[in-house]
Amino acid sequence: MGRRERTKERKREREEEGDDELESERDEMRKDCPIAGLLFISTEKIAFRSDRSLTFTSPKGELIRIPYKVSVPLSKIQRVSPSENVNKPNQKYVQIVTVDDYEFWFMGVPFRLPLILTVCRHITGIHVDDKSFLFYVIFEIVKRFDTVQNFTQLTQADTNITLGETLTPLTPPTSWLSPSGDFAFGFRPLESDPTQFLLAVFFNKVPNQTVVWTANGGKTTNNQSKAVFTQDGRLSLRDHAGNEIWNTSVTAATSAAMLDTGNFMLVSSNSSTLWQTFDNPTDTILPGQVLQEGTSLYARLTDSDYSRGRFELGVQPDGNLVLYSLAYPTAFRYRPAYWASNTWGSVHVQLVFGQSGKLYLARANNSELFTVSSVQITEDHFQRATLDSDGVFRHYTLLKNKLTTGSWDVQVSTPDNICESLQTDVGSGACGFNSYCTFDSDGRVNCQCPPKYSYLDPDNKYKGCKPDFISQSCEPGGEAPFDFVEMNNVDWQHSDVETLNPMNEAQCKDNCLKDCFCLVAVYSTETCRKKKFPLSNGNLGSSIQTNVFIKFSKYNNTNTNTIYLPSKSDNGKRNWKTLVLTASILLGSSVLLNLVVVSACVYKRKRRLLYRDPGGLVPSLCSFTYKELEFATKGFTEELGRGAFGTVYKGNIAYSESQTLIAVKKLGTLLEEAERDFTNEVNTIGQTHHKNLVRLLGFCKEGEHRLLVYEFMSNGSLSKYIFGMNCVEWTQRAQIAISIAEGLAYLHEECRKQIIHCDIKPQNILLDENNVARISDFGLAKLLRLEQTRTSTGIRGTIGGISIGDWRAKRS
Secondary structure (H helix, E strand, O other): OOHHHHHHHHHHHHHHHHHHHHHHHHHHHHHHOHHHHHHHHHOOOEEEOOOOEEEEEOOOOOEEEEEOOOOOOHHHOOOOOOOOOOOOOOOOOOEEOOOOEEEEEEOOEEEEEEHHHHHOOOOOOOOOOHHHHHHHHHHHHHHHOOOHHHHHHHHOOOOOEEOOOEEOOOOOOOEEEOOOOOEEEEEEEOOOOOOOEEEEEEEOOOOOOOEEEEOHHHOOEOOOOEEEEOOOOOEEEEOOOOOEEEEOOOOOOOEEEEOOOOOEEEEOOOOOEEEEHHHOOOOEEOOOOEEOOOOEEEEEOOOOOOOEEEEEEEEOOOOOEEEEEEOOOOOOEEEEEEEEOOOOOOOOOEEEEOOOOOEEEEOOOOOEEEEEEOOOOOOOEEEEEEEOOOOOEEEEEEEHHHOOOOOOEEEEEEOOOHHHHOOOOOOOOOOOOOOEEEEOOOOOEEEEOOOOEEEOOOOOHHHOEEEOEOOOOOOOOOOOOEEEEEEEOEEEOOOEEEEEOOOOHHHHHHHHHHOOOOOEEEEEOOEEEEEOOOOOOEEEOOOOOOEEEEEEEOOOEOOOOOOOOOOHHHHHHHHHHHHHHHHHHOOOOHHHHHHHHHHHHHHHHHHHHHOOOOOOOOOOOEEOOHHHHHHHOOOOOOEEEEEOOEEEEEEEEEEOOEEEEEEEEEEOOEOHHHHOOHHHHHHHHHOOOOOOEOOEEEEEEEOOEEEEEEEOOOOOEOHHHHOOOOOOOHHHHHHHHHHHHHHHHHHHHHOOOOEEOOOOOHHHEEEOOOOOEEEOOOOOHHHEOOOOEEOOOOOEEOOOOEEHHHHHHHHO
16 A cells, blocks of 8 residues: 555545544434434534635525634633633634633624533533534524524625626616515615615615615615726715715725625625624614624614614613614713613623514513513514614514515514603703603604694704794893693603792792793692703603693794894883983093993993894894894905895894894995885885795995895705705796795785896705795895896896886886
8 A cells, every 4th residue: 555545445434433533422412412413413524625714504495605714723612711812803703712711703793602501411521523513613603593594694695796787776776685585785775865875785675675774874875876896895974076975984895795684794805704884783673683791783874864863772781782872963971861671780691683583672682681672573574673763663574475565563562651751850851942852643652732832843853943933031021921832741850940839820820920931831739840942851641741832922923024123212211211310320520420421322222232132023024234234244254145136144142042043135325215214115125024025134235335144045046956966856946936936926915015036047046954845035126326228028127126016007
């Protein structure tokens, strides 16, 4: 026998000895570990491939392939003392962590395997080879994921996404599908604006394609963006100009996969997972997914805005699963948590979502610590657990055979009543300031405004509410005329100014009416609690036994199209009375009298500048000085735009200790005959009040300076939406057109002095904070010297505005 033959014979003998040892070990395990033995019997055909993957046949006859990678040589795996330390590998499978535990990663999910305690208690010294150790791994994975079928689903990834592949929002492929088509990774149009797209993982077969994960912090992109699986092995999201706006922060991936579990992953050449959505959750977890210690879910801002919102669900190092409310947009945590599992003292806790529908906190050895949802769900359902925008963590299910007619059913809600649970010393509570929390027919939080209040933003009710009247002034004469509107079974927990007891209901109302700081009076069992602005932590419920009195002004409604400025007559009368009284007392001293008069004038001038309250009714516009407007605009430094009528600057004036934005237009050269009519013409414009006209607040006529002060339109002109990159969807275009038509109809037919605009163009249509269209630059034609033009009406004169009377006169 030659040397080569002898070598082969020795190798064969060693393999036979190894097989005998392995079979002997299996026999012993069948005796002492019946469950493990059954698994061995059903998966006897195990093969190891040269590409470091394990294949075996499941009980259902399915061929399962498992890539594996170890962080330490398998020959060295044995019991170690606690002092020995092995650094945690990145997305590997095996690591020694304690005396009795082994930790491995499968599909990016860590598992701690207490071999002695869990698999077979008879094992005292652990010296295992590849086959037996990987068998233990298989056993624990199958136990963890409930059934071999679910485990198979994890391992059968469609990894045919190769380097260089690209997704775009409009041109196929727009997404990469999982093998069954249940899930997709790709571009999904936004419900509220189909021109905007999310890069997301979503249920592909559900009619509304429910989103379970979003890239780029939930921020949308337009239809010119694209997602690229780059040649260096990372996933990159790019805008229309090719600039990268998000990436997976890992490189060297060779393929990608969208799994039937809803997990999208990047895989290396040795089949290890480099990055996956299951490790980077947004607001949802899916069956088979684990929320690790130190990881959080964040609710979206609204149902249609996927950016990070006001609530967080997290697994804390102290062993607690908690829900926090957050300040927006800083994400500051308001403590304490409004819900907690109260499972202190456990370490390495994780939130596990089982395939059967069970949602629970698990210890390191996978034993249950706390159950969030114990509903048993069959395989004919889709499932998800989502931290919704209202701060409630809900377990949803949907029958797969009713996708076209069914909807997501809520199985469990945590907490079951967030209106009562979320009561913080700081912050607004479950809803925004000056609103209260209740529930709609679907069990969703419904934030409501009290009577005489309206939403700051009807599209985002969580922003809170504002009063539709001018709040009571604490200055002399500010007591009247206010009244109350009554509510029942509502309260705002943390807005008390004062608590009075004992007191009857009539005394409570009268006391609040006379208190300028009292916004609401809450009466219950001879106790009167006066509330201040803003109201917070509002809650409506039958268990709240209160009578609530909302104080409001009998007139001066802020929803009217006039601006409230301190009335010259009112302020003048008070100041004049004070001045006369002072003058009578100090008549003998002319020097002191002059000093008082000058001081009063300066005070009145400063007061007129600093406190211009935009909510009441006055018979005329406010007259500003040039210095006042120069100060308000910081020397006319921030230019908003230029046009035929002059240059517009951004400014602000102080209002109730806060700043109100204004737009100041510096007019061009006036016609000589129009100089005399400037004030009358401006007053005419100021008396036009309509929801679709930009409101004129005041003017300046000082020397050669002629300026107009308008309310500020935060979203600019329509031109940037028509000619810019951010296009307006068709439904909004139609609404804008209707708004413009309503504004023109008012100018032509309804205002006291009818006006023809003659210069309707996108630059003269402005959009407010709610994207409501407002017409600007109307009624100024007679005041300005512009290029003379003949219009289609036969009028010689200014394009930009002319009264109906002038138009008819020139036509006749």
